[in-house]
Amino acid sequence: xxxxxxxxxxxxxxxxxxxxxxxxxxxxxxxxxxxxxxxxxxxxxxxxxxxxxxxxxxxxxxxxxxxxxxxxxxxxxxxxxxxxxxxxxxxxxxxxxxxxxxxxxxxxxxxxxxxxxxxxxxxxxxxxxxxxxxxxxxxxxxxxxxxxxxxxxxxxxxxxxxxxxxxxxxxxxxxxxxxxxxxxxxxxxxxxxxxxxxxxxxxxxxxxxxxxxxxxxxxxxxxxxxxxxxxxxxxxxxxxxxxxxxxxxxxxxxxxxxxxxxxxxxxxxxxxxxxxxxxxxxxxxxxxxxxxxxxxxxxxxxxxxxxxxxxxxxxxxxxxxxxxxxxxxxxxxxxxxxxxxxxxxxxxxxxxxxxxxxxxxxxxxxxxxxxxxxxxxxxxxxxxxxxxxxxxxxxxxxxxxxxxxxxxxxxxxxxxxx
Amino acid sequence: xxxxxxxxxxxxxxxxxxxxxxxxxxxxxxxxxxxxxxxxxxxxxxxxxxxxxxxxxxxxxxxxxxxxxxxxxxxxxxxxxxxxxxxxxxxxxxxxxxxxxxxxxxxxxxxxxxxxxxxxxxxxxxxxxxxxxxxxxxxxxxxxxxxxxxxxxxxxxxxxxxxxxxxxxxxxxxxxxxxxxxxxxxxxxxxxxxxxxxxxxxxxxxxxxxxxxxxxxxxxxxxxxxxxxxxxxxxxxxxxxxxxxxxxxxxxxxxxxxxxxxxxxxxxxxxxxxxxxxxxxxxxxxxxxxxxxxxxxxxxxxxxxxxxxxxxxxxxxxxxxxxxxxxxxxxxxxxxxxxxxxxxxxxxxxxxxxxxxxxxxxxxxxxxxxxxxxxxxxxxxxxxxxxxxxxxxxxxxxxxxxxxxxxxxxxxxxxxxx
Numbered sequence: 001x002x003x004x005x006x007x008x009x010x011x012x013x014x015x016x017x018x019x020x021x022x023x024x025x026x027x028x029x030x031x032x033x034x035x036x037x038x039x040x041x042x043x044x045x046x047x048x049x050x051x052x053x054x055x056x057x058x059x060x061x062x063x064x065x066x067x068x069x070x071x072x073x074x075x076x077x078x079x080x081x082x083x084x085x086x087x088x089x090x091x092x093x094x095x096x097x098x099x100x101x102x103x104x105x106x107x108x109x110x111x112x113x114x115x116x117x118x119x120x121x122x123x124x125x126x127x128x129x130x131x132x133x134x135x136x137x138x139x140x141x142x143x144x145x146x147x148x149x150x151x152x153x154x155x156x157x158x159x160x161x162x163x164x165x166x167x168x169x170x171x172x173x174x175x176x177x178x179x180x181x182x183x184x185x186x187x188x189x190x191x192x193x194x195x196x197x198x199x200x201x202x203x204x205x206x207x208x209x210x211x212x213x214x215x216x217x218x219x220x221x222x223x224x225x226x227x228x229x230x231x232x233x234x235x236x237x238x239x240x241x242x243x244x245x246x247x248x249x250x251x252x253x254x255x256x257x258x259x260x261x262x263x264x265x266x267x268x269x270x271x272x273x274x275x276x277x278x279x280x281x282x283x284x285x286x287x288x289x290x291x292x293x294x295x296x297x298x299x300x301x302x303x304x305x306x307x308x309x310x311x312x313x314x315x316x317x318x319x320x321x322x323x324x325x326x327x328x329x330x331x332x333x334x335x336x337x338x339x340x341x342x343x344x345x346x347x348x349x350x351x352x353x354x355x356x357x358x359x360x361x362x363x364x365x366x367x368x369x370x371x372x373x374x375x376x377x378x379x380x381x382x383x384x385x386x387x388x389x390x391x392x393x394x395x396x397x398x399x400x401x402x403x404x405x406x407x408x409x410x411x412x413x414x415x416x417x418x
Numbered sequence: 419x420x421x422x423x424x425x426x427x428x429x430x431x432x433x434x435x436x437x438x439x440x441x442x443x444x445x446x447x448x449x450x451x452x453x454x455x456x457x458x459x460x461x462x463x464x465x466x467x468x469x470x471x472x473x474x475x476x477x478x479x480x481x482x483x484x485x486x487x488x489x490x491x492x493x494x495x496x497x498x499x500x501x502x503x504x505x506x507x508x509x510x511x512x513x514x515x516x517x518x519x520x521x522x523x524x525x526x527x528x529x530x531x532x533x534x535x536x537x538x539x540x541x542x543x544x545x546x547x548x549x550x551x552x553x554x555x556x557x558x559x560x561x562x563x564x565x566x567x568x569x570x571x572x573x574x575x576x577x578x579x580x581x582x583x584x585x586x587x588x589x590x591x592x593x594x595x596x597x598x599x600x601x602x603x604x605x606x607x608x609x610x611x612x613x614x615x616x617x618x619x620x621x622x623x624x625x626x627x628x629x630x631x632x633x634x635x636x637x638x639x640x641x642x643x644x645x646x647x648x649x650x651x652x653x654x655x656x657x658x659x660x661x662x663x664x665x666x667x668x669x670x671x672x673x674x675x676x677x678x679x680x681x682x683x684x685x686x687x688x689x690x691x692x693x694x695x696x697x698x699x700x701x702x703x704x705x706x707x708x709x710x711x712x713x714x715x716x717x718x719x720x721x722x723x724x725x726x727x728x729x730x731x732x733x734x735x736x737x738x739x740x741x742x743x744x745x746x747x748x749x750x751x752x753x754x755x756x757x758x759x760x761x762x763x764x765x766x767x768x769x770x771x772x773x774x775x776x777x778x779x780x781x782x783x784x785x786x787x788x789x790x791x792x793x794x795x796x797x798x799x800x801x802x803x804x805x806x807x808x809x810x811x812x813x814x815x816x817x818x819x820x821x822x823x824x825x826x827x828x829x830x831x832x833x834x835x836x
Contacts, residue, residue: 023435023437028433037460040458041440281707282701282704285699289698289699290808292776295724295777300722304718305703305719306718
């Protein structure tokens with residue numbers, strides 16, 4: 001089954017807005033076993049939309065359109081769909097009632113422009129919009145399903161929940177089950193080396209894909225067949241095998257995040273965490289506090305960007321900095337002890353490094369970064385040689401630091417203990 | 419003059435990779451006065467590429483293609499372009515020499531697959547790739563220019579510098595001059611109200627566009643004509659007028675950032691900054707330290723995520739928290755005084771708020787955020803009612819805080835002084 005995604009809007013064609021809708025939709029369709037043949041962005045010009053609709057609907061089973069709905073672009077998508085399918089606009093009292101309620105709830109007046117949003121082509125099934133005023137449409141025309149949705153991502157995503165169900169009911173889709181296995185702190189090349197035998201023994205209907213992203217590699221297992229329960233079992237069996245081979249690198253599944261999983265470990269232990277950051281400048285704390293509810297285990301962080309702060313607040317000895325440098329295993333160890341003392345937290349993360357572009361030396365080039373994790377009893381610090389780019393170094397350091405802390409809590413750390 | 423952008427690659431169609439190339443290219447073309455009619459993503463299947471090339475080259479003056487070069491997809495774009503334009507592949511010794519040098523420099527062996535990268539269609543002008551091994555191509559065929567580039571963004575962007583020059587030489591482009599005027603802490607609706615007369619007086623060849631993004635609005639002035647020097651003068655004159663109307667909301671131009679401009683002000687004054695963050699959890703410090711060289715004015719930050727840290731380290735009085743709450747003007751004022759005392763910085767930023775999704779009350783709902791900026795002599799704190807989404811609240815608070823600090827340094831602050 002083939003699908004095509006059309007995005008309508010001048011703001012995308014002039015490079016003002018990045019189209020993220022198409023990727024999201026194609027990801028959703030792909031996991032249902034639908035083949036996305038083409039993604040197209042065009043302007044809100046009627047003739048061009050008509051030509052594109054005509055071509056795409058003849059080549060695909062389903063055409064999904066986002067954008068071009070609402071007052072700012074004169075509802076061009078709706079009018080063009082009405083013309084393309086030869087179906088007149090019709091007033092829908094139930095949509096109008098919904099609009100009235102929408103505006104009442106927000107203490108705003110419904111104006112004439114909004115009234116026009118209650119008109120849809122006769123042949124369209126309305127898809128309710130719980131986040132905005134433009135209804136979605138499902139139109140079956142000449143053996144093709146045409147779906148129209150607003151371009152606002154939150155409105156579109158909400159509607160897609162309904163539309164995916166309608167697609168599953170209408171079409172005879174292959175059964176697909178997949179699972180993402182999330183790993184950190186191990187390179188794709190090393191992983192694929194360790195998983196060579198695993199890949200060779202995979203049953204033919206199960207596929208493995210590597211999706212690397214800055215210190216993390218997502219492994220996607222996909223199984224295609226007829227029966228979802230048996231496919232799920234197949235996937236679970238392969239995941240168990242993966243766990244026995246690369247278990248300690250796996251931090252979670254599907255939508256898990258490193259910071260979220262670390263938070264759960266701390267919640268389980270009822271322990272608290274604090275961080276002392278130099279080169280990451282608050283990014284580790286930002287990752288931790290991105291998780292709702294992190295205030296119940298995260299005490300806080302000291303961002304010691306100057307040496308003065310390292311000595312005066314974290315009580316790093318001046319002698320240590322002079323002798324070993326601000327970026328050294330010795331300084332990071334003292335930063336870690338300092339933050340535990342200062343905040344009273346049970347566990348701590350400390351980092352110091354040269355993020356770049358300047359500050360490097362022959363002995364310690366840009367990308368030299370020391371990362372420490374531990375408790376009052378035990379501290380691990382390791383020096384890493386990372387990248388040349390400032391922002392990539394900040395993000396990669398954060399990933400390694402969070403993953404090291406996670407491994408420390410799971411007693412899996414193989415770093416050199418200090 | 420019309421252009422079309424084609425992206426080739428399965429990873430985009432299955433939703434695994436977000437295509438950011440097309441937006442970047444269309445932004446570049448638009449500022450040169452080229453009309454991007456369509457952006458298309460298709461898989462690396464020869465028949466589909468041929469059909470798309472045929473359609474797009476008949477409808478456009480230039481077709482820019484990214485992706486489908488290199489060993490992983492068997493150089494499908496090159497082979498298809500060779501077939502489409504009826505032009506045989508030809509060995510190019512100068513490209514082969516370049517490849518040999520590329521691998522020598524990296525201490526790697528050149529393998530047979532790479533040798534094939536030295537073959538290009540006879541009719542192609544090679545565009546050197548300084549960041550990778552696949553050459554770009556410029557082919558003139560049937561009145562249309564076909565351009566092929568690798569999909570790796572850094573390689574593509576580097577080639578586009580050359581390609582944009584070639585486009586300017588080949589085509590008679592309109593002369594376009596534009597400037598982005600960057601504002602913060604003022605809503606688009608209020609701006610457009612204040613700029614109504616300004617917009618009405620604009621000469622016909624100068625256009626204004628509003629590009630809002632979370633607490634910031636970019637104003638784009640575009641002038642179209644024949645002579646770039648006189649257009650630049652026109653733009654400068656309009657920017658001067660903008661400055662006289664909304665001057666204090668303007669923090670910079672074109673690629674400036676709030677954190678970067680704040681850094682320059684601090685460097686000029688030779689003064690230092692520190693921050694005390696609660697709800698933003700390090701995001702303000704992360705913004706500040708994203709700027710290379712920030713270590714010369716940024717002392718550091720205390721992320722006081724627990725009340726305990728607020729009282730023990732920042733010396734906020736327990737009584738203040740009990741009486742007014744952790745999210746209050748009074749607490750933030752004491753946090754600000756505390757961070758200045760603790761770090762010895764000249765200036766400070768302090769924030770406390772309820773980012774959500776939980777923690778709100780009737781009196782202080784989610785989105786209640788107090789932001790303070792100041793020095794030892796003068797402190798401004800203001801309570802804001804922001805949004806319902808945690809991540810948006812964190813980012814918006816950071817923007818307002820950085821902009822308030824900037825205004826404080828420019829003596830433009832109209833907040834209620836404490």
